[in-house]
Amino acid sequence: MGVDIKIEHLTKKFGSQLIWGDVSLTLPAGEICVMLGPSGTGKSVLLKTIIGLLKPDQGSVVIEGVDIASCSEKDLYEIRKLFGVLFQDGAMFGSMNLYDNVAFPLREHTRKSESDIKKIVMEKMEMVGLIGAEYKLPGEISGGMRKRAGLARALVLDPEILLIDEPDSGLDPVRTSFINQLFVDLNAQTDATFLIVTHDIHSVRVVPDQIGLLYHKHLAMFGHREKLLSSDEPVVRQFLNAQTVGPIGMSEEKDADELAAEKDMELPPLPPIALQLEPSNGIPRKRQRPPGEWCRENGVVPPPGSFTADAEHGVASAGVATAEATAVAGVPPIQ
Structure with missing residues (x-):
């Protein structure tokens, strides 16, 4: 059973350099959340702050009534038992083989027998496709x-x-798809709360329940996937649709001359909102909302062609709304 994470007015600096300031959001219990942002905006720093590896300069991170930012080391140790963390580089112990690396938390935090540990380790390694590599060292793979x-x-x-920090880096598209399906299946099985940092836009469009975007030292937006995927907010629209037109440049922000030159440029239409991935057994997750429900509740007309199988595979027309698409979405067709 997942727990919610309440983040309020969080600010982090390294010396005089502000990483991000006044970040407030709630990661809902049991939902899959994704955090996006241009490179260097502090996404990994946010993960490390949530688990207490870094202390914020201001603000709070409250989990089960405990503020990670100000609690004692003893309380922090106990709260960390709720977490599983996948760091960006894997963070393997170089002198241990993969089996011992995976078994380490069980040996450190439980009193399970080696036979029970082996059963659990092999089950998890099979889930991620590493059976046969368990006795290799990290440097050999x-x-x-x-x-x-x-x-x-x-x-x-x-x-x-x-x-989970950039799970798709170093993976080919096929294995990225397998990992995405694994996250959805795990969430359905465990009802755990997920926070994933990624740059893979396809994953963002089909996996999460909630999406957030860090930009220019603040949280630009956080909310339901349909809110961000139908948003006309310039930075959100540009990033989620991998467009060159918008405030983000090669060095994060474009200068005034670049923005002025783009002022009268016509933006391409928003692509359709894809269907979310469902668990392998076909049974919707507890926290998964029906397609188009958020749009209906908030009076938002989604991009034409949204919530169809064609949209999921990126072949739906962005310029024509079909009767079938709008019926699935539960909103009036665009005339």
């Missing part, structure tokens, strides 16, 4: 395999909160 081994280790204690 690819970065993608190290990432998958890190995921197996994050899962062995059946955490209530999973923090």
